[in-house]
Amino acid sequence: MKRGLSMIKKVAFFNPQGNFDRNDSHLTEHPDFGGQLVYVKEVAKAMGDIGIEVDIITRQIIDPDWPEFSEPYDYYPDAPNVRIVRIPFGGEKFLRKEDLWKFLPDYVEKIYEFYKSEGKFPDFVTTHYGDGGISGVLFLEKSGIPFSFTGHSLGAWKMDKILSSGVSVEEAEKKYRFSVRLLAENLSIKYASFVVCSTSQERYVQYSHKAYNTDPYSDKFKVIPPGINSSIFNTESKQEDEYVKKYLDGIIARAPVKRQKLPFIIMSSRLDRKKNHIAVVKAFMKNEELRGSANLLIVVRGVDDAFKFVDTHSTEEAEILREILNVAGNEVGISVFFANISDQRNLAGLYRTTAQRGSVFVLPAIYEPFGLAIIEAAACGLKVVATKNGGPSEIFANGEGLLIDPEDTHDIGHKIYVALTQFDAQKSLETARKYSWKNTALGYLENIQKALENKRTSIDEGDIKRFFEIIKCI
Template identity: 45%
Template structure:
């Protein structure tokens, strides 16, 4: 089968240039690359179609064709899209239905024929897929990764503030593009059933998709995978360095009698939603937990993060650590807490292995975690996970059909329940080992990129075998003839978003 991935934002090259250094070079690119390479390894022809950039600041993305060494079935295809220089994803919308889709069809005419299927990513890729389906008849899947309506929710818009917000984030184009993608896709891919039922049922998507009713069977729940090349129990090149760093931190921060205790490792980014403070409160309020383990907080960039918190660049990050420090002062918790830096995926995986050897656990007490890849990465390294019950972990760490637990779920709003969950995992060597082995088993059986690629192929084959109904939504003129006269009116977005 010949499958083309549509991902206009960011870019791809053999060196994964700029990944994590720019908002358009984040986890979505990792996802697309890993699924594409896993699919190619199964013997399929795979193209990642992205944007050609001729810009001295981004020299890696000028060549029209590229690839990944050792993966002969996979190509990176760069098609011009708008002006030659780099554009952030918010500025791509007027160029997708003009130059980019035309360039894609032209490329395949010269290449010997269209792919069998497109798989599209984010609203911009999804819009392109809907337009290409109209032009070529080639069906597509849509993976939103995140949806505009939920992003807009977080900005708390009012009818009076909507214009200012839209001027920055281009929600008119994004949400109308997403609606077209959802409506015309042969299959819609989500990471969890919860994502399907909650995010796609947002009022802004009414009339485009019905996730609980008529369109339920168009959804395919396909979890993303763990990179087992990095996150596995097998020793890695960074293990010795990270082990020495952790030992140094323990000697610096903890009294001698506490240094051999297990760690509760928290390695989330500093964000209020990650609820670090809830984990600290669990230690503050439970003497048994304090007797059993130490708390370890790891972030990128600072050797002694809690003591060097004034050096953090973001005010929100400083505020989180200031709140933690006040709680440590109030409850005399400093002798039970350490902090250190982890500066790469390899170092993170090493920390999971090193702390697992101490009988430790991973903890993520976020108020809500849409999918929760980090706990699965820890589990893949042999570190049991104690994590929020809100969101994706409720599906990945628990099998509702069999009742089997692969980790411990806790209520992030309840420090007593967080402590309960941590003590459950730490209470005995036998229980800890059960969760260690169950966690590894869960990842291998369900959460690898090979499994993700197989899920995509199954969804594609099912869609190909059952002729999908055509979408009912028409394409706004703006997407094919952009200009002031065809611009999507702000009132159209307001009508969708603020409808009763």
Template identity: 45%
Template sequence: MRIAFFNPQGNFDKNNSRLTEHQDFGGQLIYVREVAKELSKLGVFVDIFTRKIDDENWPEFKENIDSYDDTKNLRIIRIPFGGERFLRKELLWPYLKEFAEGIFKYYKNINQKPDFITTHYGDGGITGAIFEEITNIPFSFTAHSLGAQKIDKLGVNIHNFDSYDREYNFSIRIHAERTSMNRSAFNIVSTNLERFEQYAHPLYEEAIDINDDNKFEVISPGVNVNIFSSEKKEMDKEFWQKIEKYLSRDIKEKNKQYIVLSSRVDEKKNHLGAIRAYAKSKKLQQIANLVIFVRGLINSFEDINKLSEKEQKIIDEIKRIIEDYGLKGKVSLFDVPGQEELASAYRYFVKKNSIFVLPAFYEPFGLAPIEAAAVGLAIVATKNGGPMEAFDRGKYGVLIDPFDENNIADGMIEGLENFKKYSELGKKRVIENFTWEITAKKYLERIEKYLKNPIKKINYLEIPKFFFNKEKNIDKKIILEYLHNKNAL
């Protein structure tokens, strides 16, 4: 069997260059890479299609074909579209027909074709729909995140919609997502919560029936247990020495437990809620120090000019809280540059009986906490979203209300005081349920099931004309009606 992955944004290469350095190079790339690798180990031939970039600032992505040294049966195939330079994902929409046609030409030239397509994010989804229109090859859609939820989180309304639309292309994205979920063979979601809450959003009405079991498959993301392992690695000695230097620089009493924040610095991840909870709790300060991993922040606050404007704003507020509450000597910010280093840092803080905290306002799934749990940190995570299912309503970790700083503080105290219990339970939960091998096997089972008995689709949505003629404006009526009704309420 040959399965193709469509992932136009971000990019892939054998050295995992740029991973997590840019918002387009985040969790979904790790997801695609790991599922693809595990499928190849199951004997599947896998093609990852992404964008060819011929840009001196992005030299890793100019070759047509690439591969992973440790993986057989897997190709990374870069298709030129949208010009040569790097484009952020919001600017790729007008060129996705070109991408789909490029993939078709590639297969035609080598006289091959895939049996099934799995598409990722809205831009991959609409590419899959266009490709199916050309070839009649079915596709699945894995959204990773949906534009409707982002509209709500950003506070988009009828007055500011146009400015947000210019930046994020919501009008195009929503139409792409509606088409993708409607025309897909089935939609893969990480949790039941994602299916019954996110896909039930009014902006997807008439595009998808959330009660149709044939249209959904719950397949959770996984952890690379070779990287996120409690077993000590060769790199640990050197990296732990770096951690010790950071802590010696910033921390007065190093032999306490630690609270670890390692999510990317983003307003929705709610670092400030956790830090304020720590600042206001004398008990927390007595038993634990606080560490925050920030990519690129080697010299603590001296390096904040290297961060984005939004990240700088959050780091500046963290600095203010530290000063206002006299937390100097209790908080450390430092750089953890990659996944291997992240796992190593987790192993270091497991030795200190530490907790991993994810206080996000909402987390669609929450891959970060299950990675931390696999290494052995006790987990304290938001109750809003995926962690509620991943940690079985608090059975395997502590769930917190991210809007209640007292509850966040109480949850962190519970995790610290019951470290051994939650460390053991969390690790067991991950190993038995959330590995990439398990994820890939479920993908393959669902694909094989569909191919043996394809379900005839009804109520097809037409692919929006924009994707065939990018000069035409796409209809914004659906979004504006939603915002008008929301404003009326």
């Protein structure tokens, strides 16, 4: 263990939504299994590598549609110091994160009883998202154990976006529970020993929203960048590469021969409106010069046949994919392709394989809080084009990647073409190598040590009462 961290023996991570298992089932392919789960898993494992005992405390689900999450305990084979603990609360079936709020007091009570039965409590708790944060507040009140808060995605900004799209306040509240989420985030910020931000932009812009009663310039806020799994995302050839190459050759086999050697424009993120896939598709279709220089490849996890998927599903993912197919039209199978790649190792293999062709990774999100995906892609040798809104502008502050206006298809098409024909991936690669989960874990641990050395925060009973009153209305 690093010197100066002697007060820390055991850390718990509170992450009630989504779930974790040794095989990373469903990871990033569902709104409740997004990037924050990768973040929690990797920081926890990095802490374990340093010598800290770590528990990831999540929810037990006994549901035939989610069989991976029924056991009370799980583990990662390569992380002996990390334990996944599943707490039974909110019934047995899978619940959306928006439906968990009223069950969180039971979650916290059972965590307390769990540690009491073991006879050993954690020294500190890290909490994630608003539901994890408020759980940290309740656990602090009950146990006196301090916590940190990592918001990942703040509700106020999502609420603004939803309302500006024409959804009524009542509809938004019913679906997303913004009133309880904003209260939970405010109380999490108020009582956390420190608040973790991935970028300065997140700290000074996101937390300055009028919905939050806080000062982002206070010392409570810490900028600790995430990292990447460099054992997976790197430029070294792996056995997965050959499999991915054959798979890719099969996907483009029916395309004209002259197109089969072209580089790719790659998008790889969950099919979600805010990820803005359609803007790149439109830019590609409008720009003949771009279309003549590359193929468009969209990673769609869990989808083998895009046409069949849209015919048999009525989800948001299917709606987005249907729109992509309509815009791409006859170019599907000619210059626009879809790849079903669901795990990180094969995704890294895809990146390395396509990087050899001079391919470009594009992240066109309307807003991206950080942008781990672009670092992973760059670490495998891909050129990167990313939204100017959010973390990418900080990661690539010195021109290591090209930044786009995600709502300007002309700008998107032009920048992708420049990246294909003029950009050198070396600067992006060098930047990516600076981001490691070990550094992220050390950032947490150094601040945890300081928190344990300081006076503990006491809870205002009125704040707890407000939370209990608002969840009664759900």
